[in-house]
Amino acid sequence: MDKTVNQKAWFLVLPVFLVVAFSAVLPLMTVVNYSMQDTFGNNQFFWNGVGWFKELLDPSTDLGGRFLASLGRNLFFSLVILAIEVPLGIVVALSMPREGWTVAACLVILALPLLIPWNVVGTIWQIFGRPDIGLLGYVLNAAGFDYNYVSNDIDAWVTVIVMDVWHWTSLVALLCYAGLKSIPEAYYQAAQIDGASRWAVFKAIQLPKMNRVLLIAVLLRFMDSFMIYTEPFVVTGGGPGNSTTFVSIELVKIALGQFDLGKAAALSLVYNLIILIVCWIFYTVMTNAGVERKVQAASEPAVEPKPSVGLKPVPAFKPKEGVA
Amino acid sequence: MARIDLVDLAHSYAGNNAPQESFALKPVTMTWRQGGAYALLGPSGCGKTTLLNVISGIITPSRGKILFDDKDITPLSTQKRNIAQVFQFPVIYDTMTVGQNLAFPLKNRGVPKADIDRRVAEIGRLLDLEPYLNRKATRLTADAKQKISLGRGLVRNDVAAVLFDEPLTVIDPELKWQLRSKLKALHRELDLTMIYVTHDQTEALTFADTVVVMHDGRVVQSGTPAELFDKPAHTFVGYFIGSPGMNILPAEVRGREAKVGGHVIALNRAYDNLPSGAKIEIGVRPEFVEVVAPAPGLLTARIERIDDLGRIRFARVRVGDAKLAARAPGGFTSPDGSAGLKFDPSHVHVYADSLLVEGAA
Numbered sequence: 001m002d003k004t005v006n007q008k009a010w011f012l013v014l015p016v017f018l019v020v021a022f023s024a025v026l027p028l029m030t031v032v033n034y035s036m037q038d039t040f041g042n043n044q045f046f047w048n049g050v051g052w053f054k055e056l057l058d059p060s061t062d063l064g065g066r067f068l069a070s071l072g073r074n075l076f077f078s079l080v081i082l083a084i085e086v087p088l089g090i091v092v093a094l095s096m097p098r099e100g101w102t103v104a105a106c107l108v109i110l111a112l113p114l115l116i117p118w119n120v121v122g123t124i125w126q127i128f129g130r131p132d133i134g135l136l137g138y139v140l141n142a143a144g145f146d147y148n149y150v151s152n153d154i155d156a157w158v159t160v161i162v163m164d165v166w167h168w169t170s171l172v173a174l175l176c177y178a179g180l181k182s183i184p185e186a187y188y189q190a191a192q193i194d195g196a197s198r199w200a201v202f203k204a205i206q207l208p209k210m211n212r213v214l215l216i217a218v219l220l221r222f223m224d225s226f227m228i229y230t231e232p233f234v235v236t237g238g239g240p241g242n243s244t245t246f247v248s249i250e251l252v253k254i255a256l257g258q259f260d261l262g263k264a265a266a267l268s269l270v271y272n273l274i275i276l277i278v279c280w281i282f283y284t285v286m287t288n289a290g291v292e293r294k295v296q297a298a299s300e301p302a303v304e305p306k307p308s309v310g311l312k313p314v315p316a317f318k319p320k321e322g323v324a
Numbered sequence: 325m326a327r328i329d330l331v332d333l334a335h336s337y338a339g340n341n342a343p344q345e346s347f348a349l350k351p352v353t354m355t356w357r358q359g360g361a362y363a364l365l366g367p368s369g370c371g372k373t374t375l376l377n378v379i380s381g382i383i384t385p386s387r388g389k390i391l392f393d394d395k396d397i398t399p400l401s402t403q404k405r406n407i408a409q410v411f412q413f414p415v416i417y418d419t420m421t422v423g424q425n426l427a428f429p430l431k432n433r434g435v436p437k438a439d440i441d442r443r444v445a446e447i448g449r450l451l452d453l454e455p456y457l458n459r460k461a462t463r464l465t466a467d468a469k470q471k472i473s474l475g476r477g478l479v480r481n482d483v484a485a486v487l488f489d490e491p492l493t494v495i496d497p498e499l500k501w502q503l504r505s506k507l508k509a510l511h512r513e514l515d516l517t518m519i520y521v522t523h524d525q526t527e528a529l530t531f532a533d534t535v536v537v538m539h540d541g542r543v544v545q546s547g548t549p550a551e552l553f554d555k556p557a558h559t560f561v562g563y564f565i566g567s568p569g570m571n572i573l574p575a576e577v578r579g580r581e582a583k584v585g586g587h588v589i590a591l592n593r594a595y596d597n598l599p600s601g602a603k604i605e606i607g608v609r610p611e612f613v614e615v616v617a618p619a620p621g622l623l624t625a626r627i628e629r630i631d632d633l634g635r636i637r638f639a640r641v642r643v644g645d646a647k648l649a650a651r652a653p654g655g656f657t658s659p660d661g662s663a664g665l666k667f668d669p670s671h672v673h674v675y676a677d678s679l680l681v682e683g684a685a
Contacts, residue, residue, distance in 0.1 A: 189382050190415035192402045194429040194476055204417040204428065 034265035052266035063254075063263050067270075069242065070250040077246060078225040081164045085221055086214065088165065089172025094206070096177055110170040122234025125163040129235070149236060153243040160232045160244055164225060172217045179213035180206060212286070219282040226275065247271055326392040326406075326484035328356040328379065328517065333388030335374055340386040348374045350541040351388065356485070356519065361511050363532035364521045367564070371541040372521045376487050379519065380409045392484050408477020409487040413494060414469030416461045423448070423457035426475045433480075447475045450510070467499045471506075478514070485517040492527065504531055525565050537561045553609070554671075559678045562607045568638060568649040571613065575606045577674050582606045585644050587623045592669045593683025602676040610649035612671035615639045615656060615663040622664030625650075639663065 035052055037045040058064040096106050113121070129149050131137040140147040149159040183205060191201045229248035232238070238245035238253070245253075251271065255264030335349040336342040344350065349371045356362055364372040377383040379390060381402035389398045397405055417425050423444050430440045448454045451471045456464065461472055470491055477486050488507075492500045508531060511518050522528050528535050529549040536546040537560070545557040556562035562570030576583040577598060580591045589606070598604060618624050625641035630652050637652040641663060650665055674681045 184413065184415075186411040186413060186415050189377075189380075189402070190409070190411060190473065190476075192382070193380065193407065193409050195403045195432040196428070197432065200428075200432055204420065208418045 031265045031268055034261045035269055036262075038262045048262060052262050053270070056263070056266050056270060063267075066242075066245075066250055066254075067247070067267055070245050070247045071274075073244070074226055074228075074246045077161070077164075077228070078222055080161055081168070081225050082218060082221055084161070084165050085169045085172050086218060088169050089217065090176050090210070090214075092169065092173035093176035093180055094202070096173070098181075107174070110173055113167050113170050114174075116167070118230035119234050121163065121167050122231040125159060125166075125231070126235045129159050151240055153240060156236045156240060156244050159235060163231055163235065164228070167231070168221060168224070172221065175213045175217045176210055179210040183209045215282070215286050219279075219286075222278065222282075223275065226278070326517065327358045327394075328485060329389075329391040329394070330354050330356075330379075331389040331391065333375075333378065333385050333390060335378055335383060335385045335387070347386075347541055349378065349385075352543045353388075354536075354543065354546065356517060357534075358517055359515045360517055360534055361508070361532045362517075362519045363528035363535045364519060364538060365523070365525060365528040365535055365564075366538035367523055370538045372523075372538050373489055374541075375538070376409075376489055376519065376521050379485070380407050380487050381405045382409075406480070406482045406484045407487060408474070408480070408483045408485075409489065410470060410473045410477065410491045412490045414466055414473050416464075416469050416472060418460075418462045420461060421458050422453055422461045422464070422472055425461050425472050426453075426457075426479050429476050429480055443479045443481070447479045450478070450513075451475050451506070465499075466494045467496070467503050470495065470503065474507075474510075478510075483516065485519060488518065488520040488522075490522050491520075492522075492524075500527075507531060525567075529565075535565075537564065539564070555673065555680065556607065557680045559605060559607055559675050562609070562673075566609055566611075568610050570607045570609050571646075571648045571650075572605050572607050572675070573643070573646055573648070575604060575674075577604050577606065582672065582674065584623060589623065589667050589672060590669045591672055591674070591683065593685060595674050595681060595683045598674070598681060599676050603678070605675045605678075606672055607675055608667055608672045610638055611636075611651055612668035613648065613650035614666040614668075615641065615650045615652050615658075616666050617658075618662050618664040622666060625663050625665050627658050627661050627663050641665070 036048060036050070038048045038051075039045045052063070055061045055063045056067050059068050092110070097103050116124075128134045129137045129147075131141045131148050137147055137149075146152075147155050149156040187205045187209075188201065191205060196204065227248060228246055229252070232244050232246060233249055233252075236244045238249045247267075248271075251264060251267050254260050254267060330352055332351050332353050333349070334344075334347055334351040336347040338346060352375070364375060366372045374383065378385045381397075381400060385398065389396050391397065392405070417428060420428065426444045426447055427440045430443060435443075444457070445454075448457050451474065453468065453471060453475065456468065461469065464472070474486070474491075477483055492503060495503060504527065507518070507520075510516070520528070520531050522531075529552075533548060534546060535549055535552055537544050537552065537558075539558065539560040545552060545561045547555075547557075552561055552565050556565065556570060559570070559572050563572065573584050575589070577591070577595050579596060580594050582589045582591055584606070591606075615625070615627065616622065623643060625643045625648065628640045628642055628647075631638045631640065637654075637656075638649045639652040639656075641648050641650055643665070648665070674683065
């Protein structure tokens, strides 16, 4: 095949290249630059090589200790909210109505928390939980629970987790609901005829069909909770002590509080890298789940012995909506 | 195994108080014999799927009763009715193997494992699914999936009837024929009542021994394929069954004569008591009208085109405003486009307000 060679076409890429360079590559390289240097102010920089990175990953240093501790807290936080939000989201989606005006009402109510800005959510819960004037805090204390998220680690954690569940379970529920809605009615009718119990319907039909949206929900919720900053910062400011200081809060403390540009830069790079790796793992798992199915469908010959020549195997069949 | 009786059964999606004309299924009373192969035939929206879903219990009828062997099962849920249903699109439990799919209805009913295995093996053999029992069901072809759906119904040895809702829609034409023969064979082997919904007359006529034709929510005729062909009880049946459909012509009928556009066509029977004020039509299948060279005493028609179907040729002709189809004998040509129509009197039927009128001998 002859191709016309025209190198001028590269000029067409130039605008995009420039935009990406100024918006992403240059800032990132600045961070890389900072992460290799130390400064004592006055815009004077000294070469430090990979010193900050070594320190960052060594728990015995101050920087490493803080980073690894906050990373641990952050991972624990993500796991806890996933363990709550995913099953809860599924349950909410399952109990939502399937038709009628109540559907719209449910969708609006569910979408409301998602529309509230992060720091407003934080402020709402900060006030809600105060033992003196907050409804939640006051009622809990009046009921005999010694609840105070400012002084008690566990109370602070519970508040932050409940707040995240309140804010984001809707997202999981809406995604699951979309997955559920895409199941053709015939599946439920067939299951009914097969005498399936509610649990069997869930296991045999609903869960498998929600598989993909659930993966997306887990990915979104993990990334978001792993990068969480505003809400816990507004509510607890990372306290009491450091007990709710997550990675991003720690990062801001180092970068803007102490103005340790080198340390902060190294931390952001590692933080970024972790997020990229997790993203990549999810992406691979998700695309592989799809690819695997397709490959197997294509490699396995059609089931029936074919009576005539030239009959192609039927490719994976996609049920249409609105069956029956 | 059961005889199914429908007693004054009707259904409206808008509720029982909706005007009768809007009912998706208008009142019907009929009996489905145990072991019969039935086809519910009709165009889209004629109510056939509604009727099927009423029988399977997915829909509770607004009116009337369904009896299985004289037992009223109208209020019973789908599970308790012992019916099996195969849907238009294959329903497969994705995460399960073919064998697990087949075992699912038995497992749900708490049948002992040994019995399940025995039944699954048996049905797998019956449906030629044996080699695939341990494979994931998602990766099979559409026809194999339909067989699994059917198999899930057959594993239960208590099924009263198997209902099919256009089960061959998504199957390749070549395999359609195979699967249909398989269904027929199963029907002979298992002595099951089978009800098959379709809008494809070939499917209906080849599968069923009784075809029930539905039109606009009503059962217009139920009979053997031959009856539907020879003696359509309703002009719709004449038009819908057969390809091309029956010719329907407005006519004036008196005694043994029908007058079409001033021309007289002889009838085999006498029609003296036709209801007054009714719309009178005659119907005759294209197979029993012949185009010949124009001659006095024959209805003249203009030939529009001649369709050669290989085995038989049909001329599309026009008489006044009416369009007709007629058999064109081998070697027939018409240089000037005009022809005479020769009717076979024994196959000309008379319809009053679309309903067949039996004449006196």
